[in-house]
Amino acid sequence: MNTLSMAVNEAYNILSDIGEVMSQNQFSRQFMRKSDRYLSWMRANEFQHEPSIEAVLTVYLNLVETCKRLAADGNSTAADRLETLGDRLWMAIMEAVLTSEPNRRPKPASPIQHDAQHEDTLIGERWSENI
Numbered sequence: 001m002n003t004l005s006m007a008v009n010e011a012y013n014i015l016s017d018i019g020e021v022m023s024q025n026q027f028s029r030q031f032m033r034k035s036d037r038y039l040s041w042m043r044a045n046e047f048q049h050e051p052s053i054e055a056v057l058t059v060y061l062n063l064v065e066t067c068k069r070l071a072a073d074g075n076s077t078a079a080d081r082l083e084t085l086g087d088r089l090w091m092a093i094m095e096a097v098l099t100s101e102p103n104r105r106p107k108p109a110s111p112i113q114h115d116a117q118h119e120d121t122l123i124g125e126r127w128s129e130n131i
Contacts (some may be wrong), residue, residue: 005086007053007059007089008093010085012031012039014079014082015066018082027039031062032058032059036124053093053097059089063082063089066082067079
């Protein structure tokens, strides 16, 4: 299991322990902003497919909001657990971002570069016609 998967799994477990989510479906919808079965699918596949950085960042942002709400409601024990989890989640996100491979697909030529190449050809043809 990779770092992002472990962080998401831990987030679900803690949120479930403190009563903020009642099911994997609720966690997937409410905290990941994904389809109902997203977390259960990842777990069924033993986290072979890591969650997207976007999904984990969404979990983090929702975790921060939940932590603030719990602290305001006077539930400092749960808020402290979520704050510690948030720190680990943020580190996992940063590690994933900093170690991810850049997209290696070649970029298509921009229209400006293409037109410049075409224009050079036309100028060359015109030049040779005038000689």
